[in-house]
Amino acid sequence: MTSRTLIKDLASLPDGPVHVQGWVEKVRDQKRVQFVILRDESGSAQLVNSVNDETAATAATISGLMHGSFVTVEGDLKADERVKLGGLEVKVRSLTVESVAKDSPIADDSSIDKRLDWRFLDLRRPEAQLIFRVQTTIEHAMRQHWIDEGFIELHTPKLMATASESRAELFEVPYFETTAYLAQSPQLFKQMAQSAGFGKIFEIGPAFRADPSYTSRHATEFTSIDSEISWIDSHEDVMQLHEQLLTKALAAVVERHGADIEQHFGIQLQVPALPFPRIPHAEVKAIVEARGHTIERTDGDLDPEAERQISAHVKETTGHDFVFVTEYPSSVRPFYHLRPEGRGDVTNSYDLIYNGVEISTGAQREHRVDVLEAQIVEKGMNPAELEEYLDFFRYGTPPHGGFGMGLARVVMLLLGLGSIRETTYLFRGPTRLTP
Amino acid sequence: MTSRTLIKDLASLPDGPVHVQGWVEKVRDQKRVQFVILRDESGSAQLVNSVNDETAATAATISGLMHGSFVTVEGDLKADERVKLGGLEVKVRSLTVESVAKDSPIADDSSIDKRLDWRFLDLRRPEAQLIFRVQTTIEHAMRQHWIDEGFIELHTPKLMATASESRAELFEVPYFETTAYLAQSPQLFKQMAQSAGFGKIFEIGPAFRADPSYTSRHATEFTSIDSEISWIDSHEDVMQLHEQLLTKALAAVVERHGADIEQHFGIQLQVPALPFPRIPHAEVKAIVEARGHTIERTDGDLDPEAERQISAHVKETTGHDFVFVTEYPSSVRPFYHLRPEGRGDVTNSYDLIYNGVEISTGAQREHRVDVLEAQIVEKGMNPAELEEYLDFFRYGTPPHGGFGMGLARVVMLLLGLGSIRETTYLFRGPTRLTP
Structure with a gap:
């Protein structure tokens, strides 16, 4: 294995014998x-x-080569300016077929569904591999920031005895003598870490929603980026963490993959300026309406078009790709979002919108058990079903908050792609459970 | 939030006003x-x-303080050699209770089961937090090595249409009109990445086994560390990656937490020497028998006592805490382990044993589709049920291999603890689904 040369390293080698391995394109x-x-x-x-x-x-071996076959090649490297592909070529001394490929069932013009059926062949496209290299870089840059700041990494359980978010869209799992549920988010467990005195935590792991929708932004299983911190004054502290993480991630992506992204996706990526714009929810509604969009939803929340409109407004007025929409109405937020002193109608929360699409929700959490109980009742839920959760707060919990963010959405929007199906290694939807 | 001083940083500050926050011990x-x-x-x-x-x-506030309550303190720091705890104290100017705690239901002598019932209080012990800081350091050091070597990070799906390892110990999930299964390992998907030409990949994520056993080493949900690489010559290449990762992880732990580990766990941790000892399985059996242990298993595999014995032998003869047991009999290995040319009885595989307990299995995978089909039949399985997996090899796959390793076991053995219940944030077993 040691003698293998990666193709990208050929350019820096002198003419002479090389050993390369890959597949026949x-x-x-x-x-x-x-x-x-x-x-x-x-x-x-x-x-x-x-x-x-x-x-x-x-020559006979090469004549019989099937596209996609994996081969080992001993040859002689020769720099040659006339060769369009990298200005070099390898004169073959020997070529050994390690694994023969059948004819590919997909082509460049295959539908996304057909490509997903044959995802392992679809992923051989250079731009597909770039997607997952970009993802790797994003995660590592974020983790480096968390590590530098003294965060603890958690792996919270995905098998739970109760629902983590709501009784809707829940996968049930027969579990020995009882029933388990797949975690819809690590919400309860990352709050638990605050009660445990962990201070600052992060997790990147799977989350599950039995969501029957078929949009470009929804999946039944997705990778969730989560962080939670103690001793905050408000959601402002969470937003500051959040924008630092994203700025470091984008900076690392620009540095390592900027040129490749421009080549494959035609995008000139830029590192976002700090701080990201923040606009209160009520103001967002006014701006969106002034731009001619009437929000049809009756619950007071934004709809996808409103997210696109506020994003466009921010881009036009500030040049920024990100915007924090803050102080969401308590009517559209879960019971555990903290409401500021004397204002029961709003929450210390935000959504983060990136290039027109929501990628994250963050909030300060309510840590006062009496207030929590009242808000659970107000939301029509039964505090008795949340006894274990409420115990966190009965035994002491500092003021805290955090966010959850969908990894595939971030990568999709960063690369200007149309669907998280392209930025998920193996997409899972209501009718997609394979490969 | 900005003005808060962490207690560990007090020692480096001059006498004067400070702002500290934490819980009352x-x-x-x-x-x-x-x-x-x-x-x-x-x-x-x-x-x-x-x-x-x-x-x-x-004074009245302090008199009424409940243990475990979270408080904010404004005070004056004063270095004082006479104070045993860090040689300093903080003279209180104001103390605000942010969250009152009820009396703790657990004590130092509570049973592990009782402690797990109240895990968020149990985790407040300094040694419990140290466990998860050590875990964080291990993961980051390994990821840094992978990143430096150009690996791609994967998040493989945990919802699958088929079993990943065997039909036994499988969790079923009703999934819209069909049935899904929880991934027992990312095995299929990390091999798929080799067929996709990803070259080198890693993943740290959950795996699920409907395992009814109650040992100190088993859980129904655990964090699996997985890596897979292309273009290997044999399992030797996998072992080299594996030992490098562990050596870097241990070096980082010694550097960052060595003193704390000695204080809390009484262990003087050392960075293991490279290479780790390798002993073929047949030789291991002879050594273990010569030490007086008769393996009762009839399938040819080692039993836990044999793992302890070979570990003790290696420790006594070389001083090493790790040993690779190599070339396992094909009878006790899955169909996808490659068997070396002309030797159908053994496999290019290994188990890694650390301080007497198996923490990992690694192998070169069989990438020749005709050999795979024959081995599937030999194992009494039906190739028709593995068509999608077999397709990876019909469209070209380079020689490859990898390993899977249980994170909680590594941390348990590193810190000399008796059970993965201590090193799992929230343990899951047949009768443990909460909190």
Whole structure:
């Protein structure tokens, strides 16, 4: 394994013997000379074989090559400016087929559903691999910030005895003599960490919603980025953490993948300025209405078009891609969002909107058990069903807050893609449970 | 939030005003002077209040303090060598109770089951928090190595249409019109990434086993550390990655937490030497038998006592805490483990044993579809049920291998603890689904 050279590293090597391995992307089989485009996880390069008596065996192998087959190549690297692909080629000395591929059932113009059926072939596209390299960079930059700031990483259980968010959209799991539920979010458990005195925590892990919708933004299983911190004064402290994390993530993406993103997605990515704009929910509604959009929802929440409109407004007036919509009405927020002193109608909460789509909800949590109980009743829920949760607050919990954010949405919006199906390794929806 | 000082940082500050926040660990309420031990996520410090007319209000608050309550304190820091706890104390100017605690239902001598019932209080113990700081450091050090080596991070789905490992110990989930299963491991999906040409991948995420056992090492939900790499020559390449990751993780733990671990767990942790010892399975059996242990299992696999014995042998002869037991018999390995050329009886696989307990299984995977099909039949399984998996290999897959490792086991063995119940944030077992 040690002797293998990644294709991206060929350019920095002197002419001479190399050992490359990857899959066959293209074959041009001419009478006197054969060309093979070989791709690996780092890039692609041209292999060349002059057909003559000495190379007859290799020529026969190349003539029979199937696209997608994985091969090992011993050859001689030669820099050559005339070669469009990287200005170099590898003269084949030997080519061994490690794994033969059948004809690919998908093509460049296949539907997204067909591509998802054959996701492992679909993911061989360079731009698909770039998506997951970008995702890797985002996560690592965020984790580095959390680590630098003394956060503890949690792995909260996904099997629960009760619902984490609501009784709706809940997956049930027969569990020995009882029934478990799949966690809709780590909400309860990350709050528990505050009661445990952990101070500052983060988690990146799966969350599950038995959501029957088929939009470009919803999945039944998704990767949730969560963080929770103690001793905040308000949701402002949460927003500051949130915008720092995203700025560091974007900076790392620009540095490592900026050129590749421009090449494959035609986007010139920029690091967002701090602080992100903040606009109270009531003001957002007025701005959106002034722009001619009437929100049809009767519960007071924003609709997707309102999110697009406020995002457009912010982009036009400040040039910013992000906007925190703050102080959501308590009517559209869960019982555990804290309401500021003397204002029962709003919450210390926010949604973060990125390029027109909501990617996150954050809030200060209510930590006073009597207020919590009252808000549970007000929401038509039964405090008795939440006894274990309420216990966190009966044994002491500092003021705290946090956010949850969908990873696939962030990557989708960052790369200007149309659906989280493209930015999820293996998408799960109501009719999609394979591969 | 900005003005808060962490208790661990008090020692480096000059005498003067400070703002600290945490929970009340102990109160000594004397007639003329009151002492409070305040703890936060970073450590503990002594608060002091001289009782007189001027401080009467504060004195009354302190007299009524419940253990576990979260408080905000404004005070004056004073270095004082006579104070055992850190050589400093904080003279209270004001103390505000942010959240009152009821009397704790658990004590130092509570059973593990009782402690798990009240896990959020149990986790307030400094040694419990240290466990999760150590875990955080292990994960970050491993991820840093993966990132430095160009790995892609994956989040594979936990909802699957088929079993990932076997039909046994499988959680079923009613899923719209059909049935899903919870992933027992990311095995299929990390192999898929090799077929997709991702090259090198890692994932840290949950895995689920409907395992009815009640040992100190088993859980129904656990955090699995997984990695998979292409273009290996054998399982030796996987072991090299594996031992590098663990050595970096241990080095980071020693550096960041070595002194704390010695204080709380009485262990002088050392960074393991490279390479880790490797002993073939057949040789292990001979060594264990020579030490007087007869393996009762008839399938040829090792039993827990054999793992303890070989670990003791290696410790005695080399001083090493880790040992790779290699070339397991194919009879006790899954169909997808590759068998070396001309030897159908063994596999290119290993188990990693740490301080007497198995923490991981790794292997080179079989990537030749005809061999895979034969091995599936040999294991009494039906290739038709594995069509989607087999397709990975019909469209080309390079030679590859990887490992899966239980995070809670690693932390348990590293800290010399008796059960993964101590090293799992919220343990899940057949009769444990809460909190």
